Amino acid sequence: MKNSSVIQKLINAPYILWSVLFVIAPLIMVIYYAFTDRTGAFTLDNVKSIGDYLSTFILSVGYGAVATLICLIIAYPFAYFLAHTGASFQRMSVMLVMLPMWMSFLIRTYSWMTILGDSGVINSFLGRFGIEPLSMLNTPGAVILGMVYNFLPYMILPIYTVMAKMDGSLIEAAQDLGCGKLHCVKKVILPLSVPGIVSGITMVFVPSVSTFYITQKLGGGQINLIGDVIEGQFQTANNYNLGAALSLLLMVMILICLGVLGYFTDSEDEGGVLI
């Protein structure tokens, strides 16, 4: 397989074409727009005005981090127990995890509005017991809930896949050698499931940081994250250049965050510290 035959090249061609058309070309366009003005002349103004949105950037990363952490805390034990149940139960549970993903993301988020609203499902239930309506919508909690709810499957599935494939004999060996249950999780299962955790974190963190629909619907436009700002630049302000500059910085910022994550997981392979 090492020698790249003509057939090999032909097989690769569609993928290369795909990534050039839909990954490289858009990236170049983003960079181009970020460093030009309306007339197409080179300018650094867009990059300079990013400073105004720095706190929004940080806030978005914060929201993304919290949502990712909650997803991880929910998904990890869930995936663990799922991987240790009967085959038919596993199949059904995985189906159930995926089931909401068959519906539109927009509809699922929109329906949370009617669940959390002041006269929504929860509050009208509480109202029966004479409890004053809690205002849950338009709070940071609602936005985090929306993120966790929407992106949780992306955390569960990769961790579950890793767990299900895990070699049971390694755990048995650890137990034979006198490893306690908790110690076994810490020293054997957790390190072995790191690849799943990393891809789960990536798949939850990136969309959480850049989301705009969830904040608009569940945050009532009061919680303004970087996704909202970028969306506004393209949709209402019609300022593609600033929008592109912000997108570029968002990309760089996510790369840095994932880089930090990668640093920790690299050290994992050498038997170093835990996360």
Next chain:
Amino acid sequence: MKKLASFFLTAVVIMSVCIFPVSAQDDEIFSDEVVKYYASLGLKGTTINVYNWGEYIDDEEVDVISQFERLTGCKVNYTTFESNENMYSKLSGGGVSYDVVVPSDYTVEKLMEEGMLEKIDFNNIPNYAKYFDSEQYGYLLEDEVNGEKIRDYAVIYNVGTTILIYNTKYVKEKPDSWSVLWDEQYKGKVLMFNNPRDSFAIAQFLLGQDLNSTNPADWDAAAQLLKEQREKVQPSYVMDEVFVKMESGDYYFAAYYAGDFEVMVENNPDLDYVFPKEGVNSFYDAFCIPKGTQNKKGAEAFINFMMEPEIALANAEYIYYATPNKAVMENDEYSLADSKAVYPDEGDIAHSQVFHNLPNDTLQYMNTLWMKVKGGNNSEWVYKAFFICAAAVTAIIIISVIRKRKMKKYYDV
């Protein structure tokens, strides 16, 4: 034999369902004259691309588009947008060709200014002279852009104003001013527009400004007022969700468009409206033909068709906005003719103002201010939290590096 019989029976039923309503409709809606007129235009086999606001054409009672297709034989590609800015950026981005678009006042001006519109040939729109109420609405099109009259480029589809909607169940005293949206006792119960131009307009009315000011200081002052509102009242910034939120009674106040009040009040009779004394924005949406149209005749036929009394009535009943069509207003069947929200008295909207196109610099400044208004005043604690987190991460990294080195030493030994 039985199978064959049932097959034929089914076929007959299906065919009768398919044929009869259509052939019955032929003369039910339009007169022979009208049918002949559209058939004589020679549009059979052509296509037009129509780009309209969402939910802005009747597709239930009459199904306007398929009627047009039936009469002319011209196929309609119908797509929708949610804001003027959205439409503008798609249109100016190139790569798309539309034959009919429906911008609002200030966007019509912007498109004209940039030479993106085609002059309309009113010989192909005989209904304009017949049905357009130019006495009442003609003034909206009197302005000139680049030395050309707007009325040569735009055919008004609907007109309307902004309005203050409130829930009488929770608001006992009838408000008369936009300033009620700054009242702290209604904290968390106020809905504002989620677009800069409309939201700024409310603050500008309170400050007694011209909505089309190009003075940055005016915009600063308006932004300051909106920031103050954001801190004091914590309004939600919404567009289409306004219906659910007001109808359910979750919110007490909403600034929105007048026609939509009539939609909401059908579902929640507690709602009432007021035209605030500081003034409201009056607007129009108009059919325009963009440059680069492939089928101008078809576009003009479509605009003409939209002014047919039957079609205009169906649209007016569906959209709930005020129509400038005389035939609809004279029709006794039109249910909204008496609505004072949709057709306000002169006195109610004495201080109304119209949006005009703003220069690019002003628009950009407004958008920057809007982002700041919506971003809120959180920068300080965000920075603090960030520094704490950054310090924690750095500390963890340093500790892990040290530990790793120690481990290495240990293994090396």
